[in-house]
Amino acid sequence: MTNFWTIYQKATSEYESDLLNRYAGDLDTSLLFAGLFSAVSTAFIVQIIPATQPNPSDITNALLLRLLQHNDSFGGSNPLAPAANVSPSVVRAQSILFASLAATLFVAFLSVLGKQWILHYPRTSTLGSVIDQGKERQAKFAGVQKWGLHYIISLLLQLALLLFTIGIVVYLWDLDFSAAEVMIAIACTGFAFYACIAVVATIWNDSPFQTPLSVFLLKVLRQTKEVAAYVRARLGRLQTEWTAWRKNIPVEDVYDQFYSMTLSNPTFWRKDPLFTSPFPEATDAAAGFPESDRRRVWS
Known part of the structure; x- marks a missing residue:
């Protein structure tokens, strides 16, 4: 060592x-x-x-x-x-x-x-x-x-x-506005050229025009990619967990319990005379209605 x-x-x-x-x-x-x-x-x-x-x-x-x-x-x-x-x-x-x-x-x-x-x-x-x-x-x-x-x-x-x-x-x-225009044109040309070589150096790592701005942009680009990958992985995990949670829910049991409670509820059938039960006698009998009420509702 x-x-x-x-x-x-x-x-x-x-x-x-x-x-x-x-x-x-x-x-x-x-x-x-x-x-x-x-x-x-x-x-x-x-x-x-x-x-x-x-x-x-x-x-x-x-x-x-x-x-x-x-x-x-x-x-x-x-x-x-x-x-x-x-x-x-x-x-x-x-x-x-x-x-x-x-x-x-x-x-x-x-x-x-x-x-x-x-x-x-x-x-x-x-x-x-x-x-x-x-x-x-x-x-x-x-x-x-x-x-x-x-x-x-x-x-x-x-x-x-x-x-x-x-x-x-x-x-x-x-x-002197004319001199200012010339100065602006030269400055914009120089800054545009600098921005172009910085972007080129950021995209192509083998570019010889490496500048501090290109290094900074490269770091920002890498961190952005890492954050985007983390967000995609997190969303994928949440979607997987949601799908697994939905599969574990007994949906059929929930629907059966809901409809059985609704169909066996006499108040549901007596709200409107237009609604008729497919088995009125059984439903009324199960609900304990007297015979006079059954004739009045289903006549």
Whole structure:
């Protein structure tokens, strides 16, 4: 048994070295993209911020007008400084761009945590036997597969890019509608292509266009199939139990008891003179009716 764990530790060391190098490269790429993208988002936010603030020249003109009216004996009420006329589309665009920047910064934060986790991953405990070290290594590898940090970071980067595109479109909508139309066409084409390759990767497992979205869709599809199979099995079991329960009911006995009680009940035959018993004498006799009542009913 010890020889097995020794061979296992040697084999997994080589695999984990390649795995950690691949994760480290992906995290470095994510950090680089997050840094560049946050710089671009910040530049756009800086360009939009002046549009949400009052124009200094308008305030200066309002103050000069107030001085002139104060010196004028026939001047009316003193006007106040004009409020900033901010377009709602500018406010929405700025909010979306800030959300994109926040998502990008969160990606950078997760990437740093991922780098720290990669440094901590190979530090298996040197205490204990080889079996304990192998179990700890296997538990950490299962945690990698379970939590899927790489997919979370990739999805957040894509979410930040989506929010940034929406923010640019909203900002250009009132500023230049033609430019907004071009931006919408390019963005829709890109998102449609991304959705198509995600669906293709979900349907065909050998597709090279694997993305975090396709992995997520594949998991959802598998869980949906499992739930549908469970529901079908449950319904089939209920149908089988219902059929077996129906077969165990003495239906003929129930019908015989019902009709025997109905036919032997004199009230049933005396409700309407149109109803006649096939054996009136026997029925009345069994019910204990006197002879005068039998003549009155059946005459």
